[in-house]
Amino acid sequence: MSQSQDFIYLSPPHMGGQEQRYVQEAFDQNWITTAGANVDGFETELAQYLQAPAAAALSSGTAALHLALLALGVGSGDEVFCSTFTFVASANPILYVGATPVFIDSEPNTWNLCPLTLEKALIDRKQKGKLPKALMLVHLYGMPAKMREIVEITQHYGVPIIEDTAEALGSRFHGQLLGTFGAIGAFSFNGNKIITTSGGGALISADNQLVKKAKWLAQQAKDDKPFYHHSTVGFNYGLSNISAGIGRGQLQVLEERIEQRRAIFNNYKNLLQNIEEIEWHEEPKGFFSNRWLSCFTTKKGSKISPEDLRLALLKENIEVRRLWQPMHRQPLFQGAESFGGEVSEDLFARGLCLPSGSALSLTDQERIADVISKAFLA
Numbered sequence: 001m002s003q004s005q006d007f008i009y010l011s012p013p014h015m016g017g018q019e020q021r022y023v024q025e026a027f028d029q030n031w032i033t034t035a036g037a038n039v040d041g042f043e044t045e046l047a048q049y050l051q052a053p054a055a056a057a058l059s060s061g062t063a064a065l066h067l068a069l070l071a072l073g074v075g076s077g078d079e080v081f082c083s084t085f086t087f088v089a090s091a092n093p094i095l096y097v098g099a100t101p102v103f104i105d106s107e108p109n110t111w112n113l114c115p116l117t118l119e120k121a122l123i124d125r126k127q128k129g130k131l132p133k134a135l136m137l138v139h140l141y142g143m144p145a146k147m148r149e150i151v152e153i154t155q156h157y158g159v160p161i162i163e164d165t166a167e168a169l170g171s172r173f174h175g176q177l178l179g180t181f182g183a184i185g186a187f188s189f190n191g192n193k194i195i196t197t198s199g200g201g202a203l204i205s206a207d208n209q210l211v212k213k214a215k216w217l218a219q220q221a222k223d224d225k226p227f228y229h230h231s232t233v234g235f236n237y238g239l240s241n242i243s244a245g246i247g248r249g250q251l252q253v254l255e256e257r258i259e260q261r262r263a264i265f266n267n268y269k270n271l272l273q274n275i276e277e278i279e280w281h282e283e284p285k286g287f288f289s290n291r292w293l294s295c296f297t298t299k300k301g302s303k304i305s306p307e308d309l310r311l312a313l314l315k316e317n318i319e320v321r322r323l324w325q326p327m328h329r330q331p332l333f334q335g336a337e338s339f340g341g342e343v344s345e346d347l348f349a350r351g352l353c354l355p356s357g358s359a360l361s362l363t364d365q366e367r368i369a370d371v372i373s374k375a376f377l378a
């Protein structure tokens with residue numbers, strides 16, 4: 001291991017400069033709680049950015065997905081279709097509400113949910129007489145899913161979409177921001193995301209009532225009475241006013257962060273253009289990724305596996321990650337039904353995410369590309 005070289009993290013936070021000012025204001029006003037001017041400001045500014053009527057600021061992206069399911073009335077006895085190729089946080093909330101996940105495979109271009117497999121699964125359920133209560137649709141690594149087909153199919157069957165946009169804030173499909181296609185869009189501001197609140201999340205909807213309901217559930221579902229009165233299970237899922245202050249500063253630099261991450265992806269491509277075994281995660285025409293993480297797969301039959309690369313990079317103090325292991329392969333979801341699965345399994349076998357933090361220097365990008373080149377050319 002090269003002890004002298006600094007460790008390069010996969011996707012560390014990158015402050016813009018104004019965050020501490022908002023945090024200081026919260027201290028000055030003594031609003032050290034889950035309400036205050038930063039929570040209100042963050043919700044308004046996020047909704048403005050997304051051109052949504054309202055947003056609810058929450059303690060995590062996972063909480064946002066959980067509340068999205070509840071706001072849509074998903075519960076025990078319901079099925080929820082879910083992208084199999086994702087992080088477990090997309091699927092766990094389906095279990096929280098007592099529903100049953102049914103996993104849908106990816107298609108190989110965007111790596112996201114395959115519209116053809118989705119249609120097959122919906123036809124199957126229609127024939128069996130019960131449609132899923134919702135579709136948990138994930139946009140991985142910033143890449144938009146094939147929204148035209150997916151929206152058309154789900155509208156045809158009347159199944160609402162929850163867009164898990166945790167990794168894709170600022171990404172666009174033919175100019176429209178992700179998170180605004182579904183009944184509800186959910187976001188994460190975890191420390192590794194394109195912008196962060198240290199930990200946090202949010203949800204938006206074109207239907208103000210859904211946002212109101214989610215916020216109400218996030219604040220212990222107190223009934224409208226002058227005393228504590230509860231008729232529904234509630235949660236404590238509000239975002240802290242301190243964290244929201246960080247988020248307000250971060251929102252100001254979001255577009256810059258997207259440009260920086262996109263430049264990193266292009267630079268990796270350029271630096272590694274001679275390595276024929278690498279296939280980059282390319283945007284189809286009209287798809288605009290925030291490039292949260294720069295990812296590639298190795299060509300089928302490549303002598304070098306993603307695990308070989310991961311170990312070679314780790315030896316040089318560089319953190320990389322394998323692509324997500326699909327949900328239908330997880331022991332947690334053993335026995336769950338899955339439509340297809342081969343595409344996501346293949347992506348898992350061949351894919352890697354490179355360090356993509358927006359403050360990553362050109363020298364570090366070269367250092368990373370160098371290790372990769374050497375591994376392939378050895």
Ligand SMILES: Cc1ncc(COP(=O)(O)O)c(C=O)c1O
Nearest residue numbers: 060061062087089090166188190
């Ligand atoms: C696809 C996806 N969904 C959901 C989440 C959950 O977000 P959080 O960590 O804020 O709970 C994450 C990230 O952590 C994610 O990558």
